Amino acid sequence: xxxxxNVFSEDxxxxxxxxxxxxxxxxxxxxxxxxxxxxxxxxxxxxxFALGQLVGELTVIAAGMSLMVDLGQxxxxxxxxxxLGFSWISRGALSxxxxxxxxxxxxxxxxxxxxxxxxxxPLACEVIASLSALVTMLYPGLVLSSxxxxxxxxxxxxxxxxxxxxxxxxxxxxxxxxxxxxxINRLALSLESGFLLISFTLISLLxxxxxxxxxxxxxxxxxxxxxxxxxxxxxxxGVLCAGLLLPLLIIGAALVNREIxxxxxxxxxxxxxxxxxxxxxxxxxAGIYPPLF
Amino acid sequence: MARLGMVIDxxxxxxxDACTVAxxxxxxxxxxxxxxxxxxxxVGKFPQAKVLFLPTLCMHCADAPCMKACxxxxxxxxxxxxxxxxxxxxxxxxxxCVAACPYGALHFYDGKSGLKKFTPGTAQKCTFCSHxxxxxxDPACVVTCPTRCRIFGDLDDPQSEVSRLMRExxxxxxxxxxxxxxxxxxxx
Numbered sequence: 085x086x087x088x089x090n091v092f093s094e095d096x097x098x099x100x101x102x103x104x105x106x107x108x109x110x111x112x113x114x115x116x117x118x119x120x121x122x123x124x125x126x127x128x129x130x131x132x133f134a135l136g137q138l139v140g141e142l143t144v145i146a147a148g149m150s151l152m153v154d155l156g157q158x159x160x161x162x163x164x165x166x167x168l169g170f171s172w173i174s175r176g177a178l179s180x181x182x183x184x185x186x187x188x189x190x191x192x193x194x195x196x197x198x199x200x201x202x203x204x205x206p207l208a209c210e211v212i213a214s215l216s217a218l219v220t221m222l223y224p225g226l227v228l229s230s231x232x233x234x235x236x237x238x239x240x241x242x243x244x245x246x247x248x249x250x251x252x253x254x255x256x257x258x259x260x261x262x263x264x265x266x267x268i269n270r271l272a273l274s275l276e277s278g279f280l281l282i283s284f285t286l287i288s289l290l291x292x293x294x295x296x297x298x299x300x301x302x303x304x305x306x307x308x309x310x311x312x313x314x315x316x317x318x319x320x321x322g323v324l325c326a327g328l329l330l331p332l333l334i335i336g337a338a339l340v341n342r343e344i345x346x347x348x349x350x351x352x353x354x355x356x357x358x359x360x361x362x363x364x365x366x367x368x369x370a371g372i373y374p375p376l377f
Numbered sequence: 378m379a380r381l382g383m384v385i386d387x388x389x390x391x392x393x394d395a396c397t398v399a400x401x402x403x404x405x406x407x408x409x410x411x412x413x414x415x416x417x418x419x420v421g422k423f424p425q426a427k428v429l430f431l432p433t434l435c436m437h438c439a440d441a442p443c444m445k446a447c448x449x450x451x452x453x454x455x456x457x458x459x460x461x462x463x464x465x466x467x468x469x470x471x472x473x474c475v476a477a478c479p480y481g482a483l484h485f486y487d488g489k490s491g492l493k494k495f496t497p498g499t500a501q502k503c504t505f506c507s508h509x510x511x512x513x514x515d516p517a518c519v520v521t522c523p524t525r526c527r528i529f530g531d532l533d534d535p536q537s538e539v540s541r542l543m544r545e546x547x548x549x550x551x552x553x554x555x556x557x558x559x560x561x562x563x564x565x
Contacts, residue, residue: 098418098431105472105485156470156485156498163449163469173448173473232555233442233479300554373479376416376551377431377563 100305103234103371109154111365114224115253116147117180118246119360121217122254123261124187128210131270134195136261141187143257144180144220172230176223179216187213221250224364234371235299236306241292242367252285253360259353263346275344279335282356286328289363302374309370319366327359380439380459381505382532382560383519384539384548385432389526392417392430399521400434403506407490412482412503413518432527434518435482435503436551436559437461443502446477451500459560460505468499475500479555532560 120143127136152158164177190209192198199205225243232238255278262268271278296307310319331352338344392415400406400413416431437454441461444452451467452474454460463474463483475483488497495501506516514520519527530539539562542548548562 096414096416098416098429101481103476105475154472156472156487156500157468157496160449160467160469163451163467164471165448166450166467167445167448170445171448171473173446173471177448227473231442231446231477232557233477233552235554371476373481374552374554376433376480377418377429 098377099375100302101373102309102369103373106368106371108365109150111361111368113147113150113154114246114364114368115361116143116150117224118221118250118364119253119257119357120144120147121183121220122250122252123257124183124217124254125214125251126254126258128190128214131258133267133270134191135265136258137187137191137195139257139261140254141184141191144184144187148180148184172223172227176220176227179219179223183213183216183220186210186216222247228367228371231371234302234373236296236303237367237371239292239295241288241295245288245292245363245367248285248288249360249363252281253357255281256353256356256360259349260357263350263353268346268349275335275339279332279339282328282332282335286324286332289324289328300374302372306370306372309372310366315366315369318362319370322362323359323366326355327362328356331355331359378457378459378533379531380533380560381510382437382459382530382539382562383434383505383516384528384530384542384562384564386526386528386542386546386564387429387431388564389524390415390430390432391524392428393523395521395523396432396518396527399517400503403509403517404504405492405494406501407486407492407495409490410484410486410501412484412501431563432518433480433482433551434561435461435505436480436557436561437503437505438557438559440556440558442477442479442555442557443474443483443500446473447471448473455507458510460507460510461502462504462507463500463502465496465499468496470498470500472500479552479557480559 120140124137124140127133127140152161165174167174186209190206190213194206222243225246228237229239229242262270296303309315334348334352338348394415396413397411397415406412413434418429420427420429437460448471449467449469451464472485475485483500483502486495486499486501509516515529519529528539530537532539534540543562546564548564550559550562
C-alpha cells in the first residue's frame, strides 16, 4: 500500500499559501476604478466630450458599489477615510470621493452651463478631478505594493502596471463609446498612439514577469501559477494573448493597410477591456505568502 | 510601559493541539476560526522522517502591518502592554488586514455561526487573552500547554523569563523579511 503523500490537511501544512480574501469583487473594483478614471482623463483633456466624462464617472461609481458589496459592514464605508496617515485604501477612498465630487460638478457645469458667471469653474473642477483621477488610477497598485506580507505584490512595478493599464483600458472604453455614439472621427489618440500605449503595457507586463521569474521563492511560485499553474489560462490566454497581442495585431494590420473598420476597433477594445479585468484578477490571485518556517 | 510577548519552545511542542482547543474554549471563536492553530511540516524520508510542529497566534507586532493597512483605524495597540486589538465597532470588513498579515493571524467572520459575541462582517484575531491579562492571568494557551512550550512575559524587562530565553537560546522570528518586529519569538 502506498504511503499517503499528505497526512495533514492542507490548511495546517506549512508551505505556500495563496491569499484568499481578495478575488473577483476586488478585481472588478480595481478594473472599474482604473478604466473609469482613464476614460475621464481621455474625455476631458484629449478629446473633450460629455458622454465620455459621464460614463467615466459612472464607472467609478460602479467601482464603489462593487467595493460596498464586498465590505463586511457596508454602513461603515464612511470610516474608510480614518487612516489617511498609513492606509493606501484610505487615501484611495479619499481620492475617489474628491474625483467624483469634482468631476460630476465639472461635467454638469461645463456641458449644462450651470455657472455662466464663473467661466473658470468647470476648468477648476476638471483640474481637481484629473489630479484625483491620477491617484485613483495609481492607488490600487499602491495598496498591493504596500503589503510586505505578499512579496509578489510588494514591488514598485505593481503600481506602475495598474497605472499603465488604467490608461489602456480607459482608451479602449473611449473607443467603445465613440463607436456606439457614432463619433469615431473624434478618437482621443490616433491609432498609432493607441498601438504604442498597448505595446508599452505589454512591455511593462513582460518586465514585471521577468522580475517575478528572478524573485524570491514565493514570487517564483506566483510566477509559476501565472505561467504554468492554475492561473495560466486566464493570464496567458486572457491577459497576454487576447488582451494585448491580438489587439496589437488587429490595430497593427489596420495601420499597415491605413484603414480600420468599426468592428475591428470594437473587437480590439473589448479584448483590451477583458484583458484589463483578467490582469487585475490574476495579479490578486497570484499573491502568495511564503512559508512561515 | 511593558511590551507583552511570548516565547515558544519548538523543541517542547508535541503537537497535541491543546492550545488551539483552549483558545477556542476561552474565546468562543466561531467555527472555522482558530486564533492559535498548530501547523505541521513533514521533514525527511522514512525511516528518518519526523514532523515539526509550529504553534502560532497573532504576533502582536511592534510594527503591525494590519494596523497600517486598516482603512478605518479599527486596529490599535494598547499603550500599556503593546497588545494589538481590533475594535469591532469600527471595522468595516474590508479584509485589508487579513491580506496584510504575513502570519495569517487575522480572520474574517462572516456571521454564519450566529454568535452574538462577534460582529458579523468584521475581522477577528487573537487578543493575547487581554481579558485574562487585565486580571493578572496568562493567556489560555499558555496555561493549558502540557509541555510548557509557551512562555509569556514582558519583552522589555531584561529580567523576565521570556527575555532571558530569547537571549540565551537565540530566538527567531517568523517571516523576518516582512519587517514586523513580532512580539512572539520561537526557540529552535
